[in-house]
Amino acid sequence: MTQIHDLPGHLIRRAHQTSVAVFTAETRAAGFDLTPVQYGALATLMDHPGIDQATLAGLIAHDRATIGGVVLRLESRGYIERKVREDDRRARILTPTPRGQALYQAMRPAILAAQERILAGLDGNEREPFMRALRKLAESGNGLSHAPGDRVGGSSE
Numbered sequence: 686m687t688q689i690h691d692l693p694g695h696l697i698r699r700a701h702q703t704s705v706a707v708f709t710a711e712t713r714a715a716g717f718d719l720t721p722v723q724y725g726a727l728a729t730l731m732d733h734p735g736i737d738q739a740t741l742a743g744l745i746a747h748d749r750a751t752i753g754g755v756v757l758r759l760e761s762r763g764y765i766e767r768k769v770r771e772d773d774r775r776a777r778i779l780t781p782t783p784r785g786q787a788l789y790q791a792m793r794p795a796i797l798a799a800q801e802r803i804l805a806g807l808d809g810n811e812r813e814p815f816m817r818a819l820r821k822l823a824e825s826g827n828g829l830s831h832a833p834g835d836r837v838g839g840s841s842e
Contacts, residue, residue, distance in 0.1 A: 707802045715795035722747060724792065726755050727764055730781045731789050737776040746834030764788055
């Protein structure tokens with residue numbers, strides 16, 4: 686592993702570039718304008734309405750220092766609502782609005798199409814082992830990240 690194109694870090698970075706490009710192309714072609722992180726935050730709030738910003742940051746493995754900007758953009762566009770938590774006035778509770786719920790549902794076909802395009806280079810027999818390996822890498826390296834996730838992995842969707 687001496688050539689750049691044989692290094693796992695380089696290949697992971699290239700795969701990430703592809704993933705973001707495909708996500709952006711599919712969602713924009715369908716008329717949506719969310720970044721992958723914004724979509725991840727909205728999708729997580731659909732599954733966990735009423736969590737605070739710190740919990741959201743952990744669930745999507747995004748650093749707490751910048752999650753506020755993601756939340757602010759989603760709130761300013763009317764996709765989520767942020768309220769002060771009654772038992773801790775410093776914490777903000779986040780919930781998707783009806784507009785955010787509708788956006789999430791409307792984006793699902795584009796998101797699924799993006800996942801198909803991302804995996805298009807793999808045949809049916811390669812996809813599940815690849816996904817298992819990705820989950821294993823994410824889980825084993827979680828503690829090394831500057832923004833470790835509270836739950837790495839996910840559904841089999």
